Amino acid sequence: MVLEILQAGFMQRALVAGIAVALICSVVGLFLVLRRHSLFGDALSHMAFGGIAVGMFTQVYPLWTALIVSILGALGMTKLRQSTKISPDASVAVLLSSGLALGIVLIGLSGGFSVDLFSFLFGSILLVSFDDTAMILALAAGILAVMALLYRKLMYIAFNEEQAKVSGLAVNMLNYAFIVVASVTVIASIRLVGILLISSLIVIPNIAAMMLGKSFKKTIIISAAISVASVITGIFASYFANLPPGGTIVLTTIFMLLGIMGAKYAARKAKTVQTAVAENTSEPGR
Amino acid sequence: MVLEILQAGFMQRALVAGIAVALICSVVGLFLVLRRHSLFGDALSHMAFGGIAVGMFTQVYPLWTALIVSILGALGMTKLRQSTKISPDASVAVLLSSGLALGIVLIGLSGGFSVDLFSFLFGSILLVSFDDTAMILALAAGILAVMALLYRKLMYIAFNEEQAKVSGLAVNMLNYAFIVVASVTVIASIRLVGILLISSLIVIPNIAAMMLGKSFKKTIIISAAISVASVITGIFASYFANLPPGGTIVLTTIFMLLGIMGAKYAARKAKTVQTAVAENTSEPGR
Amino acid sequence: MASSKVLMIGMGAGAAVAIAIAVAAFATMGGSATTTPAAAPDNNNAEGAQKVKVIASFFPLYDFTRQVGGDRADVSVMVPPGVEPHDWEPTPQQIQRASSANMLVYNGAGFEKWVDAVGANFTVNTSEGMSLLNNEDPEEQKEHGLYDPHIWLDPVLAKHQVDKIREGLVKIDPPNADYYNANAAKFASELDALDSHIKSELSSCEKKDFIAFHEAFSYFSNRYNLTQHAVHDSLTPEGEILPQRLEELVKLAKDLDIHVVYSEELVDPRLAQVIASEIPNGRVLTLSPIEGLDEQEQAAGLGYLDKMREDVANLKVGLVCS
Amino acid sequence: MQIVNIDRVSYRYDGGYAIQDISFSAEEGDLVGIIGPNGSGKTTLFNCMLGILTGYSGTITIFGQDIRKSKAPLKQIGYVPQKHAIEPGFPATVEEIVSLGIMRGKPARERIITALETVDMAREKDRRIGELSGGQQQRVLIAKALVNDPALLILDEPATGIDIETQNRFYSLMTRLNKENKLTIIMSSHDLDAVNRLANRVACINRSMFFHGDTHEFFENEDLLKKYSEASMQAHMHLHSHH
Amino acid sequence: MQIVNIDRVSYRYDGGYAIQDISFSAEEGDLVGIIGPNGSGKTTLFNCMLGILTGYSGTITIFGQDIRKSKAPLKQIGYVPQKHAIEPGFPATVEEIVSLGIMRGKPARERIITALETVDMAREKDRRIGELSGGQQQRVLIAKALVNDPALLILDEPATGIDIETQNRFYSLMTRLNKENKLTIIMSSHDLDAVNRLANRVACINRSMFFHGDTHEFFENEDLLKKYSEASMQAHMHLHSHH
């Protein structure tokens, strides 16, 4: 069964690209979640929509305007957060709303547009081409390299931005750099696997991992493991149950999260019972 | 001009319903923003999508399943956040992803769906009927009444959940009650004015108001004023410039936010210059 | 506004994404859509294996092809039931399925932009050789081609389409030529009957002007000497309606003393309702461009002819015919 | 009248026991000083008493009610937490924050002002809470605990970060409330001097309790004091040596 | 060698001046105690020195460099903030948090352990930072400031919430580093005793500076001490009476 499904080229490509996307989303995602930017992926896709509208309005190739507008929007959001006391999740919401409104108004101004371009936002992991796969592998390698390089600094900023600044880190620059990396991660991945998958891979494996790993390093490793496992499980499950792969992968991550929560809860319960028993048995001796 | 545009029934209704929606979104929104649930509106609309899919799958009237699934999802999210250390924005992201994945998988299972039902999520403020207007007015009155009733308690929880609990408030119950009110607000408004407007009205007027108002009361009043003003300005602007009203309203709120930020910045600059001048002139005397 | 994008979205991934980008969805852009394999009619069943496999692009052509092919052709449809076909796009799986069929029937006139991508074994362009109406709007030309594709709504032109389908079937399945010819002739006479039905029903009407939902009825109007207006000033039911346009429509209705605004099955009904609510004694009726039937209608066995008759009945109300 | 009774209370986090088998009680008018080194479980004990942590074993009774069964006692408790991470941008004034403390009776303006005056913050009442200095915020939280006219005060290192003058005023106020109004107070502190001056009873804990009794008994007993110091140095070893 | 020079520094928030016209300097090996009541501007002054607040007037020079122009001095400063709102769920161990402090040299394991040992927290190195008690977290942050082998320590009420034994150890350590290694330390505190014991210089501020000089000069001068107490009581009036 498994071998048979691996013979289809599109399944091979889905697995390879899916694993690459899972890795970068979970690594970049941990920092997004810790910065309270959990819905950054979702917001950025809306900005990309605005960017596509800009492209159609100005007759520039929309893929580029989408990328540029998204990154500018993300940088603007960072600036907004750095120069006001706005909470990070609210700044993400502003990014989302602005992108959307921009797109809609531009579309209104230009009196409609050719929708083909939206295919940009509507990837499906089964439709990944060979070139796409090569591209995402290269990009993933680059992104992971940058993240490895900035690892300690970004962790410091996630822990406490002010203390990081006081320690002499160029926090503002690093924030901009990170948000560009995150934007590239999201935009590159959206094209391949669609927005649904991105948002979930950013958040869910990381909150699951944060329940398990004590250290930062372990958290990253567990999160990557969970997201890669979900992608593989999800793709196989979607094949055998004939379900949409994106949705199936997301549901897999959610089940993993619930499983981990349940296990923790059970462990806690067992301990409490133990305690109670210990208490009771020790009582006579006092 | 202004009188003329007010003659059209749809413009009157847009204004009335728009103002009602602006009021409830900004009031409920302040608490959402303070709880770090800024993107709750967006997430809930995705849950509603899942709910519609449930309705189609089970052949139940989708409007009801949408409402029920959304509220259950929102309650589940609250439970998730209360029983783990997951940050609020991550729990919103989980809500969003789950709703979306649920919908997609169900649609996949049922092999497609009749899309009419989606009009549920895609309101436009211009298409509000008389009945809709009456409904939203009644609902808005109810929601504002509940919010007035719970005002101090919800403020306490927003300030510090743990302290509120220690003071004897039934925090968990209140959280559930609030999230139900917020869900009803969002679902009722989405049908009328579309998801775009909701998300923005929840967040943007409130972050602008938080820059201006020192007290909680003033913040609520300023936020309500900003959102009502944006709706009115946006509707008129969209009429005269022939632009989509939803997008225009959102851009109006964003311009107001930027205006307030600019004014604050200018005020700060002016003060610093004053200070510097004062410093310099006082120097000789020392 | 609203809706059209979603309407066009197939199921599965496309819809997912569209909703994810919530507004993209309701903001009306057409949809890039995809369909899960499960959604497409399954034509791999055993008994279908011996018949010629024909795939039609969307509902009217599916119905025409079924009429001509009878039980000797295994006919399926590309655009799934309940989905708006304007700007619809197939998924690779659907393309694959279509390319394995013996014949692909499509409307032409720029309605199906995806036809070339399919690389079908044999294609029938049902509008071939017809004199088509031009697409007047230069902006729209860029997106929707040079011509108005809504030929099927004119029974006379539909007869031409049926003939093209007959030709095609005869060509790929010569042994059954007589069968197909007979079926086509029978259906053509039904179309003739429809034509005269329309003529007689609309012979004594007070009005010539009606407000359709989108500009689908130009061929129809020309044939039966009516004047079409449309809520969506466009060949597709897409795009957000802006406040000024709403006002124009209300004024138009008032000026022409029109009391009925027509909506369609696959769009948000509120748009027509709002306009109707602004005009005296306004009401909303359905005037179907027959671009897609939902599953219930298909299950009920409704076809092109039934839908056309429904349209005529509804038009009679709006045009105040005796 | 017995206000608080803690009976063999234990609590364990994932890592192990933070408090084990703690018992003591406070009568009306007692001022109990809870002392113990960092990590000895003072905050954990308070969190159990206040319903923040629920998975403890043993029984906690406040105003005669088992707090596992009734949350009613909470409305009569004034509490000052050890940590107060106040959002810098939270849009509320000092006055509004103090008013949140009122769970009994009407949120009258005068009550708020009076409470603020006791910590010398009445003049700052219209400022945003987030703008205040750390010590000023701590003072506001003390006012918030007092404004409710509580029947029991639970203070977790309340004088932390407060300047000396205000500490002295605060301690005098505590003494007055305790002596004149017979207000029961349970207070943790690392300031042994203050505990010695204020408290009539002391509970010294270090995961488990190693002293509970009259204040002078503790402070006059060199052995106990020495034990406390040693505990201090070994505090960190306990939790982890036991699992 | 002059390590820090503060020259007529003022800072105003929206509400008015928090510090005004503050000047003092610290030579290598100085231990300067900054004292002043709540809201007197100690934290504001530190925030200006550390580049957290930038809109001040006047000049701050550290290691001879104007910190408005160069951020380089920061890498040689160890800083313990007054408030540390550590996210309870932040997924990092004590060891990892301390390692963040290392901005100079290699993040070697031994350095971290050594730093943790000075605050008696080495045994807790593998615990999650968010699980620790308030005082334990404060100790970890002290270790994080020390691990960088700083040339200047800036401590904002560092002993807050720390138990007595650890305070004593910490103060001895400060004395040792200060005396033996000639480490310059600037420390704010409300604990006048500790300042008296440790500091060789005192800066007493209350919005503006009203004393700056040798420690014994301050503590032997009854007038100054009285003035400090009065300032304490009037502290809150200053900010708002001036705008």
Ligand SMILES: Nc1ncnc2c1ncn2[C@@H]1O[C@H](COP(=O)(O)OP(=O)(O)OP(=O)(O)O)[C@@H](O)[C@H]1O
């Ligand atoms: N959430 C938690 N998870 C695991 N362990 C915890 C948690 N909170 C506290 N602990 C541990 O429980 C023990 C008691 O902590 P507690 O906060 O009660 O101490 P404390 O006496 O209040 O200390 P301090 O004087 O520093 O405030 C400590 O060892 C601490 O590390």
Ligand SMILES: Nc1ncnc2c1ncn2[C@@H]1O[C@H](COP(=O)(O)OP(=O)(O)OP(=O)(O)O)[C@@H](O)[C@H]1O
């Ligand atoms: N963000 C802010 N906005 C407005 N005013 C502020 C802000 N932060 C502090 N202040 C005010 O500036 C003054 C100085 O505050 P600062 O925190 O420097 O005092 P401090 O000496 O450190 O006090 P503490 O001993 O309580 O820590 C106070 O009156 C305070 O209310």
Ligand SMILES: [Mg+2]
């Ligand atoms: Mg404590």
Ligand SMILES: [Mg+2]
């Ligand atoms: Mg301070």
Ligand SMILES: [Zn+2]
């Ligand atoms: Zn059409």
